[in-house]
Amino acid sequence: MSDAPRSNFIREIVEEHLRTGRFGGKVVTRFPPEPNGYLHIGHAKAICIDFGLARDYGGRCHLRFDDTNPTKESQEYVDAIMNDVRWLGFDWGEHLHHASDYFEQLYEWAEQLIKSGKAYVDDQTVEEMRESRGTLTEAGRPSPHRDRSVEENLELFRRMRAGEFPDGSKTLRAKIDMTSGNINLRDPVMYRIRKTPHQRTGDAWRIYPMYDWAHGQSDSIEGVTHSICTLEYEDHRPLYDWYLDALGIFHPQQIEFARLNLSHTVMSKRKLLQLVEGGFVSGWDDPRMPTLAGLRRRGYTPESIRDFCERIGVAKADNVVELALLEHCIREDLNTRAQRRMAVLRPLKLVITNYPEGKVEQLDAVNNPEDPSAGTRKVPFGRELWIEQDDFKEVAPKKYFRLTLGAEVRLRYGYIVKCTDFSVGPDGRVTEVRCTYDPATVGGDSGGRTVKGTLHWVSAAHAVESEVRLYETLFATPKPDDEEDFKAALNPNSLSVLRGARLEPSLKDAAPGSRFQFERNGYFCVDPRDSAPGRLVFNRTVGLRDTWAKIERAG
């Protein structure tokens, strides 16, 4: 794993502030999710930046829910988000906040702006407002209600709060500049009427603040010094600054960075929601999803995700990080931590014809060659074994080191066997392979000869059956966002379910969520949702690097 956090342009800005004393030497950040969906790995990048800044500069980071739109938000999402942030390894301490905590203060400040002539109540419909806002190249025109008196605005705004007007009939707008090239400054809406109960404030409010009006002021109230957000908010910074200046309150610094895009997946909550609601995946925690819940269920560790976030860097250029980097991070982490086991995914019977019937040996197997302290375990060996279908071929391709008629291979921790015969079923598929073993080669010792292939195996008499789920990328193309309809790029082979896998008996009571390396097959995790005692289900987190596959592909 990488060492100390690398510097980046945000850290340079913070360090400069620390040097000049801009915020009195303090660093306060916040992670501000809207509870309208699950967190994904793009959020993990933001979380690592926000909490990492606080950690490394002796500050603190708040978790603040941006809950200003009750029509899209829910408690389920709030709970999931808190769970995911904690799982990733971060702690907001006492600082769990909600924009809704500040609704009353925000309301008071809105009246203050009305009184100073900087906000007014507008009666225009959505369509009228859109029409008068102008376009990218044409200036907007003032609303006919832009010059109402302070008294009238105040009275109307109080009646909006009191619920006297129907949804959508009025808004409170900041009076800024309808001709600005920055459309955010063309009298942005501050409040809209929504007679929708809020998950935290119930029916206390009929008007709800817009993001721009709530966000900066919430930062200010909390004493946030550095408000880190993504690039699309760059145009909002002048408005962020305008509100704070108009109110004359503590003024944090907003800094924007480029959001993470990952190849072969989508990252927008809108699209992820479509996948969930359309039944294209089994839920927000489907192991194919880029959500933290999905990655966790897939077997990813929080450490590997943090390492990934560290390696991708922080900059302002649009980017699409290759999935291969994420996979590298989890392999590297699990290589040193996951215990090794033998599991045969697609079983083929192997019979050792000169091995005594009924004999069982308990062989010693190393739990983790990367970690001697992980010790060893016993694995039963017998006359009939399961091996991988791919490990036998009637006609061996070039450089194929596995079993074929007359060839010798080593059975991991066992003996060297030589293929003498095999049977083929009516469909032409190999149904059984027969070998003889050399009793002098216990423990896999090659006894001086050159044996290039080593196969994993499971004793047929002791095998535990399991379901194993293998995954490919959710999308068949690297950039599904570039597609007309991103769903058309979905990979039909993203999930394969193998029902007859055979595991070595030590796996029988594997705990939900526990991770192993199935030798030569990859890293696997006991599915925390679908696995049950007596009915094991494993998810493949990621395969091992496979140089044989490359050789095959090259032909």
Place this chain on the structure above:
RNA sequence: UGGGGCGUGGCCAAGUGGCAAGGCGCGGGACUUUGGAUCCCGUAUUCGGAGGUUCGAAUCCUCCCGCCCCAACCA
């Protein structure tokens, strides 16, 4: 054609006037009872392009090209 950003190898990304870090990937080799891991070696005469300033430019200036974001009572 308004405003705001961004362009360094296949993908990220350092670099802040002194002669192109690093990671992933890819290719080759060593080693190996996981075709895993580990270890070596290689992989941008060039920084979107063209001019200019300078002894010297990815870094400064000018012009041009390309890409992204903004016209929700979403965040």
